[in-house]
Amino acid sequence: MVKIVLMVVVLAMATVADEADELYERNKELRRDVAALRTEVNALADECVRLEKTAETLTLTAELMDGRRRTLPKLVEDIVETVAEFETGVERAIVVPEGGKRSVVHRWLGDKVKPGSKYRFECMMKAADVKGCEHIKFGGFVGVTGGSTQWPSSSVGAGTFDWRKVSFDYLVPAGGRFTLLYGIESGYGKVWVKDVKVFRISESFR
Incomplete structure (x- = not known):
């Protein structure tokens, strides 16, 4: 049994x-x-x-x-709304010594930046003796569901320069998840960043 x-x-x-x-x-x-x-x-x-x-x-x-x-x-762009702000009125210093590791600030924007909409990313930036790279980082990392990762960015340059506005526009693709990046991704030197803003913009012919 x-x-x-x-x-x-x-x-x-x-x-x-x-x-x-x-x-x-x-x-x-x-x-x-x-x-x-x-x-x-x-x-x-x-x-x-x-x-x-x-x-x-x-x-x-x-x-x-x-x-x-x-x-x-004419194609006209209008700012619809401000969706995010960082380092407002604060000068954030980002320093990488020669031979040191990269230093990049990551700002996950979540549902503040929505697929299918166009945005303007801007900040005020200055640099002191940044070497070993073509551009200081001010851009984004965009993971796309079912697609390839995208890396929109601004051509900031390097070296030494006083405060200036840096910006780029980007249409977020369907399935896109945006993280804003700024700092020294390669090379070394010192960068200051302030008044980082993200605007949703619209385009229309007039």
Whole structure:
């Protein structure tokens, strides 16, 4: 009787193990399907943005052709709102000695920066004897679900310079998650950063 019970238990355990393996494989398949769907959704969202711009351009062209508009429109950018501010009124010094490791500030922007919208990232920056690199870092790290990582940035330069405004504009892709970066990524020297701001901007033809 005991042997029969043990056999039943062993068979039950084997069945459970087989079912667990099947569920595991099914879960892997579902994860792959979800990742593929996210990639398709992101591509469709980017295509929608492109089509909206195309529709606006076609509308303006039609207005020019039928006489409703007599001058060529200009692309105008407006600041809609300020979505984030850092180092406000504070001069943050970032120092890397020769032979030292990089020093870069990371600012995760979370849902403050939304896919499908365009943003302007700016700050005031000055530098003293920054060497060993082409540009001081002021840019972003953008992880894209189902896509390649993007690295938008401003061409800041290096060397020594007094306070000046540094900025770049960036349209966040579908599935994009933005982290703002500033400091010395390679090379060495001293950088000061203040009044870091992130604006959501809109574009329209007028």
